[in-house]
Amino acid sequence: MAGVATALVLAAPAFAHVQVQADKPQAGARDVTITFTGEAESPRAGIKSERVVLPPGIGPEDVRLAKAPTDWKLSRNPDGFTVAGPALKVGQDAVWAVTIAQLPSNATEPPFKTLETYSDGTVARWIEIPEAGKPEPDNPAPVLKVKPAAAVPTSASPTATSAAPAPSSAAPNATHRPTANTTGGKALWISLIAVAVVVAAIVASVRWRRRSRR
Template sequence: MGIAGPARPARVALAAVAGVATVVLAAPALAHVQVNADKPQAGARDVTLTFTGEAESNRAGINSERVVLPPAITPEQVRLAKAPFGWRLSHNPDGFTVAGPALRVGQDAVFAVTVAQLPSDATELPFKTLETYGDGRVDRWIEIPEAGKPAPANPAPVLKLKPATPVPTSASPTPTSAAAAPSSAAPNAIHRPTGSDNATVTNLLWILLIAVAVAAAAIGASVLRRRRR
């Protein structure tokens, strides 16, 4: 009897723990939508965003994911990269929808889109998502988490971004060789005669001497003719 006394409270405690565990395991898991990027950097181009919508219903499969884009991204910038078999992308005024035949119960909806360019001045991008099941159930993951506040019950997927790569500034133009070096045709440049210049002067002198000799001979002949007369 000395052992039976304390064993009764122990059995009660174990039964209570088992009951709590049963309640926790029976409660539906908190589902949400996640988003990841292959290039999570502000200003990046041709970025692939992969969304994972966790299945929460135990009665129907997911058949639609409607995503509301941040204001800096337009629907025309988005194209489908990957989706479950038979799913297609359609553009909405504020985003896009990827939908098709309902997935099997419990299967997550995984799809990817390519965005032409992310905004260059953003640090994070929220993607509000409406997840629809084949039986008409809609889970609205549209609440934006805020720093310093408790996590919302239905958080929207948020993509964190690295800062944009700084754009290098163009260096000031350096003076060209033509501008830096003095011009050979400057007015105060000294011209030094070359060999061709000397030959030209010599030829001119010979021509001048021959012309003088011819003129002198003509004059002399004229004087002789006058004397003879």
């Protein structure tokens, strides 16, 4: 009976998953570090590589390695990246992290399909996209659930009606003030008239005196 039970356990479908979480779980966030945890499911072999297919909006050039098992390296693929190295111990989960330049701003559940390869050549394909309202698929792809993108600030409100134009330098209907040249000319004529009057008065006085002496 014990042997039969063991056989049934080994024959049952694997329920291990690849989990993902982000330090900045918001769509459109920049310089986001995503940590992956690939659960070990093989009783005979250790994990030796993890290949990730990036969701739309993220390119391989936008990814850099932030954390990985000892001696594991990152290489870029046309549709994503792979982290690989010496096989881990049997039963040891693979934990690695990458920093992404920017998450897509239009997705709150971007999937990261992952192919997990063991040292015996076995490949666990976590590539099926879960659908809302349906049972979880047998090999669900890890999905990063994030908040919607931050609202874009609206443009500044229209400015108030512009101030009335400044009055012109010369106010309308203002009394005309004579210029310096005009004033000076009038003063000169007044002076000349005054001198003529004085001269005429002197001449008249001299004539009157002469007449009185006669």
